[in-house]
Structures are given as C-alpha cells and as structure tokens.
Amino acid sequence: MTNERFIELFDKSRDGLLSESEAIEWNEWIGQSEHNREMIERLQNEEYVKRTVQLLTKARQEDWLDILEKHPELKPEGLEVKHLSNGRLVRLWIAAAVAIMIGVFVTYLFLENKTSEPKLTNTNRKLIQDIRPPDTTKARITLANGQVVALDTMSNGVFALQGRVNVVKTSDGEISYKGAGGNGGSGEVAYNTLTNPRGSKIVSINLSDGTRIWLNSESTLRYPVVFNGNERHVELIGEAYFEVAPSFIKSGKKRPFFVTANDVTVEVLGTHYNVSNYPDESTTKVTLLEGSVKVSTKNKEHSVILKPGEQTSVSHTSQLSQTIPVQTADLDLAMAWKNGTFYFNGESLEAIMKQLARYYNVDIEYEGNPPGKKFGGMISRNKNLGEVLSVLELSGVHFRIEGPKIIVLE
Structure with missing residues (x-):
C-alpha cells in the first residue's frame, strides 16, 4: 500500500x-501482519497521537526536507517535498514509517545543530548481529x-516468608509483600533488596504498606519487610517510579515516606513520582506527577517542595553548596x-547510548x-536494538554491533 493510499484509507476509516x-x-492490509495491527491500534489511541504530533512539530522544516530528500525511499512517488507545511510533512513521515516498517507508530528524528552538521546520507551498512529486547x-x-x-525461576505464589510477611509472585510477575503491616511500633527491622540488572524488563513490587514501585533496569531498591516506627524509608540506586500509599501511626498522624537516592x-x-539516580549520570532527577514531595540535600541545607508537573535535577558534585533548581x-x-518507549527530546548521542546500554545489556x-x-524521537522498547540504531543512522551516525558491544563509528 502506498503512503498516500494509507493516509487516505486511515482518514476515511x-x-x-x-x-x-x-x-x-483496509481490513486485508491490517490482517497481513501483527505489525500492521499494532500500528493501527497506536494510531487509534488519541492521547498517543496527540503527544506524538506535539513532538513531531518541534522539528524544523529544513530537517524534514533534508531527511525526505536524502532518503527517497521515505517519499511517495512523484511528490515534491519543497514548500510543504509541517503538518503535511508529519503525515508523510507517519506514512513512511508504516511503509518501510522502521518503527511502531511513530518513529521520527530531528536534529538540533550547534555546529556544522554532516549531511544525511543513505547507507547500506549492515549490523553484524542484532540484539532482541x-x-x-x-x-x-x-x-x-x-x-x-x-x-524468573520462581513459580507463582508464596516463595518466601519474612517474619510474618509472605513474599508472593503474582500471575503477572509482580512481587507483593502480604501479611502484618507496620503499626508504628519499634523493634528490629529486616531489610530485603530488589535488584533489576541490565538487560531486564521492568519489575514491579507492592510493599507491605501498599506502596507500589516500578524498578527500571540496572537499578536497586532496598526496603524493610515491614515499616516500623513513625517514618518509612527506602534506598534507591538507578531509577524507579513510586505510587506511595498513605499510612498512619496510632495517633492518626500521617507517616511520611522517604526515598534516599545518592545524597538526595x-x-x-x-503521591506519584519518578526518581532517577544512576551512578553514571551527573544528576539525581525527581519528577512529580501527583501530590507533593519535598526534596532535600543530605545535610538538609537546601530543600524544595515540588508541585505536580515539576522536576528538580540535583548535581552529584555541587548539591551541597548550591540551591536546588526547579x-x-x-x-x-x-x-x-x-x-x-524510548523518548528523546534534544538528547545527546551519549545520553541515548547510556539508555540503550542499560536496556539491551551492551557496552558502548x-x-x-x-x-x-x-x-x-520516540520508538517502542519492543524493537530489536538494530532497528533503534537504524533510525539513529538517518542522522548520519553509524554503528556496528559486535557481540555485547555497540561501536559508534566515525
């Protein structure tokens, strides 16, 4: 199906x-492959489309023209790309992505140049091997x-007993701590540590107080089996998303939940929030989605309170002497x-390669x-590493995969 025909039938459907x-x-085309069905499901997700189009329209028109002129395989036959509106170019790129199967709706790429930029060139460079997600x-x-x-070796159900708490693996692979909850009492605290290494899917866990946490790859979470006392404390290295359940001590006062990430x-x-604290990154980032959080440096010399939709990035090297930005x-x-998804918004190649290294368990x-x-850009994490690199190669950067290593070529 041609790009123009796809756009026509999609709009009519x-x-x-x-x-x-x-x-x-239309139905015959959808039924030809699982990829086609997946593509249409995403195109019919209004929120996903809205978010993606907002990203796409950030690209400069010159970048769209450059990509389409240098990669004629992305351009419908007989179409002149000059003087097209950004909206039209967005639609063409979506159709091109479908036609050449370079991503699951939608993959795009734009460049922000600070210095002279190499021209895009077509490449038939082959990856020695590919790596699956x-x-x-x-x-x-x-x-x-x-x-x-x-x-991954545990069957569903209870696989450990920690004091009076059962550690359970649910049918969807989530870990849940079920049993006696903390009641504000004292006593010795037993700790467990959840480690999610490189090259691993996200793992989620329900703590004994009802707090739910999603742990990214190359991340570690240390937490008590039961929360005793008037406060709840966990420790994070890497990245995690938290949905903290309210908790109360006997007096009826709310019991706060503390996450220690590096010196933050x-x-x-x-509340709901994300903490990113990878050792190979220069900052600890806290992003708030719902509720309210207080972010403090280790010595509590500086602190800020975030509102929903705000983020702070605390430098690992200067956090003790500088105020916390919001x-x-x-x-x-x-x-x-x-x-x-992988989502990049003005990211350097080095930052992108760090993400790929953690997810696909490769060295750079x-x-x-x-x-x-x-x-x-945006591309599904269900894609093979080679497909992600092929998209990046549209910019003129080239790669080679050798075993568990990605080589970024000159």
Missing part, C-alpha cells in the same frame, strides 16, 4: 467513510538472611521507560569523539 471495497482493502525479568531479591532469589532525600505522604517537567520524557565504544548533535 477514522471518520466512518470507507466504501465497501475500501473497507475490504529483554523478554523476561532477570530481577532477584536478596532476603534478610542473605539468600538470593531469582524471580525525597519526602512524601502519598523546572517544568517533560512528563512524557520522565515516564517513557515505564510506558514502554566510540571510534573518535561522539558527535555533538542533539536528537529527538
């Missing part, structure tokens, strides 16, 4: 205007007695990992200095 013959043609969790729990439990502490009573958050960017090697250009 959305408005209920397909003729009988067009409906047959993780299809299972490789997470493991270290119990209070030091025993390590690999979650996040204090909440009940800015409007890009929630799509902060939550992309949890929502199953550069031949020469990394290019100074910036990238924007």
Whole structure:
C-alpha cells in the first residue's frame, strides 16, 4: 500500500467513510501482519497521537526536507517535498514509517545543530548481529538472611516468608509483600533488596504498606519487610517510579515516606513520582506527577517542595553548596521507560547510548569523539536494538554491533 493510499484509507476509516471495497482493502492490509495491527491500534489511541504530533512539530522544516530528500525511499512517488507545511510533512513521515516498517507508530528524528552538521546520507551498512529486547525479568531479591532469589525461576505464589510477611509472585510477575503491616511500633527491622540488572524488563513490587514501585533496569531498591516506627524509608540506586500509599501511626498522624537516592532525600505522604539516580549520570532527577514531595540535600541545607508537573535535577558534585533548581517537567520524557518507549527530546548521542546500554545489556565504544548533535524521537522498547540504531543512522551516525558491544563509528 502506498503512503498516500494509507493516509487516505486511515482518514476515511477514522471518520466512518470507507466504501465497501475500501473497507475490504483496509481490513486485508491490517490482517497481513501483527505489525500492521499494532500500528493501527497506536494510531487509534488519541492521547498517543496527540503527544506524538506535539513532538513531531518541534522539528524544523529544513530537517524534514533534508531527511525526505536524502532518503527517497521515505517519499511517495512523484511528490515534491519543497514548500510543504509541517503538518503535511508529519503525515508523510507517519506514512513512511508504516511503509518501510522502521518503527511502531511513530518513529521520527530531528536534529538540533550547534555546529556544522554532516549531511544525511543513505547507507547500506549492515549490523553484524542484532540484539532482541529483554523478554523476561532477570530481577532477584536478596532476603534478610542473605539468600538470593531469582524471580524468573520462581513459580507463582508464596516463595518466601519474612517474619510474618509472605513474599508472593503474582500471575503477572509482580512481587507483593502480604501479611502484618507496620503499626508504628519499634523493634528490629529486616531489610530485603530488589535488584533489576541490565538487560531486564521492568519489575514491579507492592510493599507491605501498599506502596507500589516500578524498578527500571540496572537499578536497586532496598526496603524493610515491614515499616516500623513513625517514618518509612527506602534506598534507591538507578531509577524507579513510586505510587506511595498513605499510612498512619496510632495517633492518626500521617507517616511520611522517604526515598534516599545518592545524597538526595525525597519526602512524601502519598503521591506519584519518578526518581532517577544512576551512578553514571551527573544528576539525581525527581519528577512529580501527583501530590507533593519535598526534596532535600543530605545535610538538609537546601530543600524544595515540588508541585505536580515539576522536576528538580540535583548535581552529584555541587548539591551541597548550591540551591536546588526547579523546572517544568517533560512528563512524557520522565515516564517513557515505564510506558514502554524510548523518548528523546534534544538528547545527546551519549545520553541515548547510556539508555540503550542499560536496556539491551551492551557496552558502548566510540571510534573518535561522539558527535555533538542533539536528537529527538520516540520508538517502542519492543524493537530489536538494530532497528533503534537504524533510525539513529538517518542522522548520519553509524554503528556496528559486535557481540555485547555497540561501536559508534566515525
């Protein structure tokens, strides 16, 4: 199906205007592959389309023209790309993405140049091998007695008893702590540690107080089996999304929930937020979606209270001497990992490669200095690594995969 025909039939199907013959043609195309069905499901998701079009329209028209002129395989036959509106170019790119199967709606790429930029060139460079996305969790729990439990080897149901608390693996792979909850009492606290390594799917956990946490790859969460006392404390290395359940002590006072990430502490009573604290990144980022959080440095010399839609980035090197900045958050960017996408908005190639390294469990090697250009785009995390790299190659950057290593070529 040509790009123009796809756009025509999609628009008609959305408005209920397909003729009988067009409906047959449309349904036959959808039924040709799982990819086609998945593509249409995403196109029919109004929120996803709205968010993606907002991203696409950030690209400069020159970039669209450059991509389409340098990659004629993306351009419908006989179409002149000059003097097209951004909206028209967006539609063409969506159709092109469908036609050449380079991504699941929608993959795009734009460049922000600070210096001279190499021209886009077509390439037939082949990847030596490809790497599939993780299809299972490789997470493991270290119990209070030091025993390590690999979650992918555990059957559904109770697999450990920690004091009076059952540790359960549910049918959808989530870990849940069920049993006696904290009651504000005192006593020795037993800790478990959940580790989700590189190349592993997201793992989610329900703590004994009802708090739910999603842990990204290459991340570690240390937490008590039962929360005793007047406060709740967990420790994070890496990235996690928290939905903190309200909790009360005997007096009826709310019991705060604290996340320690490097030298930053996040204090909440009940809210939804994301914390990113990877050792190889220069900052700890806290992004608030709902409720309210207080972010403090380790010595509590500086602190800020975030409102929904705000984010703070605390430098690992200067956080003790500088105030904590607050800015409007890009929630799509902060939550992309949890929502199953790679989303880049003005990211450097080095930042992108760090994400790919964690997710696909690969090492990165550069031949020469990394290019100074910036990238924007969105692509499903269900794609093979080679497909993601092929999209990035539209910018003129090239790669080679050798075993568990990506080589960024000059």
